[in-house]
Amino acid sequence: MQVVSISSLKGGVGKTSVTLGLASAALAAGVPTLVVDLDPHADATTGLAVRPSDQIDVGRLLKDARRGDLAANTVPSGWVTTGAKSRVSGRSTLDVAMGSAYSGIYDRPDLGRRDQRRLATLLSRVSGYSLVLIDCPPSLNGLTRIGWTASNKVLLVAEPALFSVAGTERTMRALELFRREFAPDLHAAGIVANRVRHTSNEHTFRLGEMRQMFGDLLLSPTIPEQANWQQIQGAAHSVHHWPGDSAQQSAGYFDELLRSVLDSGRMRSRNARRA
Ligand SMILES: Nc1ncnc2c1ncn2[C@@H]1O[C@H](COP(=O)(O)OP(=O)(O)OP(=O)(O)O)[C@@H](O)[C@H]1O
Numbered sequence: 001m002q003v004v005s006i007s008s009l010k011g012g013v014g015k016t017s018v019t020l021g022l023a024s025a026a027l028a029a030g031v032p033t034l035v036v037d038l039d040p041h042a043d044a045t046t047g048l049a050v051r052p053s054d055q056i057d058v059g060r061l062l063k064d065a066r067r068g069d070l071a072a073n074t075v076p077s078g079w080v081t082t083g084a085k086s087r088v089s090g091r092s093t094l095d096v097a098m099g100s101a102y103s104g105i106y107d108r109p110d111l112g113r114r115d116q117r118r119l120a121t122l123l124s125r126v127s128g129y130s131l132v133l134i135d136c137p138p139s140l141n142g143l144t145r146i147g148w149t150a151s152n153k154v155l156l157v158a159e160p161a162l163f164s165v166a167g168t169e170r171t172m173r174a175l176e177l178f179r180r181e182f183a184p185d186l187h188a189a190g191i192v193a194n195r196v197r198h199t200s201n202e203h204t205f206r207l208g209e210m211r212q213m214f215g216d217l218l219l220s221p222t223i224p225e226q227a228n229w230q231q232i233q234g235a236a237h238s239v240h241h242w243p244g245d246s247a248q249q250s251a252g253y254f255d256e257l258l259r260s261v262l263d264s265g266r267m268r269s270r271n272a273r274r275a
């Protein structure tokens with residue numbers, strides 16, 4: 001089971017959008033996937049069309065991590081019952097560990113080591129998924145640390161703009177420090193540039209800058225700015241299920257991005273096995 005945190009210490013750059021795009025690609029590809037919504041705003045839960053239910057949200061599960069049953073409290077994404085299901089003949093599952101404001105109790109800067117392990121403990125009793133996507137809030141407070149501790153990969157999201165590029169460098173440094181102190185096996189799956197406008201000179205310049213700064217960590221493809229993205233999210237639909245050429249093109253980008261994320265670190269583990 002690959003566990004991937006989608007992070008950036010800067011807000012509004014597209015973490016939730018990338019999480020939803022990857023979830024949509026995973027559903028279309030038949031990769032059994034669980035989305036853990038760690039952000040107290042619960043945007044991913046909304047975007048995944050989760051219906052009101054009696055299941056326990058992720059904040060309360062974290063509180064009772066030693067006994068909490070995450071597997072029994074996931075809910076299917078509403079996408080699975082729409083056209084997405086027929087695309088994959090109902091084979092795949094896309095489940096959600098629901099976000100809620102309650103998880104905010106852990107979003108403190110001084111969270112201790114034991115608390116940091118709460119999601120890892122919950123996930124250690126979960127099976128049946130090939131992929132877990134964790135949508136993190138925009139800070140390095142407790143919730144992101146909880147996400148990173150439970151993950152083997154972190155996917156960073158950045159916009160090709162000055163403040164976001166600088167924020168990504170800070171996030172990379174924070175990740176390296178975290179890795180050294182708490183999680184030696186954690187690594188960066190890469191950086192995905194989101195909302196790219198290929199007609200913008202500034203974006204082209206910033207992408208070049210990012211390539212110089214981060215090398216191969218800058219993933220291909222980049223995700224373009226998409227005019228109907230908010231409409232798709234507002235309707236709580238999967239991009240693979242939205243009509244029209246531009247949605248299909250976006251869906252293709254996320255298919256490719258999913259492959260890049262799943263493949264990242266393969267060389268590293270192969271080399272580690274050889275050593
Ligand atoms: N590629 C894109 N094209 C067009 N709009 C986008 C794209 N990516 C994200 N957006 C829009 O930008 C806004 C912020 O995106 P999103 O909520 O995914 O960011 P976030 O990093 O999760 O934010 P937060 O830090 O608040 O959690 C949303 O309205 C979303 O629809």
Ligand SMILES: [Mg+2]
Nearest residue numbers: 015016039043
């Ligand atoms: Mg978000």
